[in-house]
Amino acid sequence: GDSVTQMEGPVTLSEEAFLTINCTYTATGYPSLFWYVQYPGEGLQLLLKATKADDKGSNKGFEATYRKETTSFHLEKGSVQVSDSAVYFCALIGAGGTSYGKLTFGQGTILTVHP
């Protein structure tokens, strides 16, 4: 079945540092890939998405590129802020069949940014 693996966390950075959170996936065909963010006490918000190979999703300074050859979708930001402190989830929706409409999530990575 489909699966998503995120880098071990938590991640602690100083403000303005560079961020990378690794994400790799296993799925048949060409899934759609997502990064969601969850702030304390809240539900999930879509951060960015990519629906086909080599697509780059971007939002609020965050970027991720859909790499079919390495089955990866790593999240990056050039300069993090304290307000970016949250839990980040990599996720996919499979291309069809029993995967249709079902989001499969990674375990999440806690990011803490200090001033």
Next chain:
Amino acid sequence: ETGVTQSPTHLIKTRGQQVTLRCSSQSGHNTVSWYQQALGQGPQFIFQYYREEENGRGNFPPRFSGLQFPNYSSELNVNALELDDSALYLCASSFRDRAYNEQFFGPGTRLTVL
């Protein structure tokens, strides 16, 4: 445009009881999915409803059941509650016919089973 709403926000039940959680879809959406998020984990897919019928189910026992109503709102019912059912329950709505089925999440219901 109204977003996804869920009720109640928090709920405390005892083992063996039954619970009903409610979700109102975002305007224009026709599909509702439910997820269980245990503490410190990623959300796990429970099931999805489309046109008032279950359309895909994750690895959850039959005591987890649901309904979707003609206005696309939905309920999640859990019978014979167990301690491990303590979690954040997330509802997500989407419009099925869009290519990548982008899902919009509600704030969740925090269920505690004692």
